[in-house]
Amino acid sequence: MDEKQILQKLDRIREIPTLPSIVFELNKQLQDPDASIARISQTIEKDQAMALKILKLVNSAFYGFQHKISDIRNAVVLLGFNAVRNAIVSLAVIEAFGKNTRLKDFDITDFWKHSLAVAVTSKSISLKIRTNSPDNCFIGGLLHDVGKVVLVQYFQDLFASVWSAMQNERTTFYEAEQKVLPTHHAVLGAHLVAKWQLPQGLVEAIRWHHDYQPGSQNADFTLIIYLANVIVNSFDEDPECVIDLSxxxxxxxxxxxxxxxxxxDWYAGIAEEIGSAHAFFLEPK
Ligand SMILES: [Fe+2]
Ligand SMILES: [Fe+2]
Structure with a gap:
């Protein structure tokens, strides 16, 4: 199979997770200049299970608000539309992929731990330098490697060949993919996220997170995700490491x-926030 055939096969897979319809409805409303807080809150409240999870999230240590937030309207006012939409996407994606048990050598909890660490790191970089939306950066970090889960769940033979190349030659996952596959997880992830009709900047950041290209339209967003991934990979392997700048x-x-x-020092300073993201998003149901 070449890359095109792999993507065509991906398009034909019926059981591939989709986002709940509430995300599409919210996306539509967010583009509508007349959208009101009341209407957006109503849309969220229609999905009661999701509304409850959002309230739990805004009241968790992850957001750290001092007062209890007891209704969705307040959550939308405090967090903003975009943040609420992204929180819904985060919860839905982790739930959709996390439940699947057809995973062999791949530890899905470790996968989400890494993704959440990159999410918090991306968001923190964005806050620090005041560019890009911190919430978009969080979702970019969370989804950057989602193509790996696509490989492991729907292309198990391809995944197995990457995994053994990685073990045998002691390379990274991405290096092994480049050796044995006609494509790689960043292409698959971007394809999936485009199908979900999430913003184009997000699709591009996922596509280029290993292969940053300057000058493109969303280059600074991509750069944040790329860098956050490098930082997390480096320090998670060795907390005392010095990143190889070259x-x-x-x-x-x-x-x-x-x-x-x-x-x-900076990364150590966000460790607690990464811990509370792990605690909230990965808590056993
Ligand atoms: Fe990656
Ligand atoms: Fe990664």
Missing amino acids: ALHPDARKFMVNALENVG
């Missing part, structure tokens, strides 16, 4: 040195 794209190198100065 291996980074020059734009990312400049950006990291200017914006984050001592990246090790």
Whole structure:
């Protein structure tokens, strides 16, 4: 199979997770200049299970509001439309993929731990340098590797060949994919997210998260996701590590040195937030 055939096969898979219809409805309303808080809150409240989860999320340590928020309207006012929509996408995606048990060598909990760490790191970079929406950065980080789950669940033979190449040659997952596949998880993930009709900037950030290209329309968003992934991978392997700057794209190198100065200290400072994201999103149901 070449890349095109793999993507066509992906399009034909019926049981592939879709986002709940509430996400599409909210997307439509968010583009409508006349959308009101009341209407958006009503849309969320129609999905009661989701509304409850959103309230739990805004009242969790992850957001850390001091007062209890007891209705969706308040949650929308406090967090903003975009943040609420992204929280719904996060909860829905983790639930849809996390429940599947057809996973062999792949630990789905570790996968989401990594993804959530990249999500919080991306959001924190965005807050620190005041570019891009922190909520979009969170969702970009959360979904950046979603193509890996697509591989493991729907292309098990391809996944198995990547996994053994990775073990035998002691490479990263991405390096192994480049050796044995005509495509890789970033292409598959971007394809899936485009099918979900999520914003184009997100599709691009996922597509280029291993292969940052300067000059494209959403380059700074992609750069944040790319860099967050490098930071998380480096420090999770070795908390005392020194990131190999020569291996980074020059734009990312400049950006990291200017914006984050001592990246090790900075990353240690967001450890607690990463911990509360893990606690909330991965708690046993
Ligand atoms: Fe990746
Ligand atoms: Fe990653």
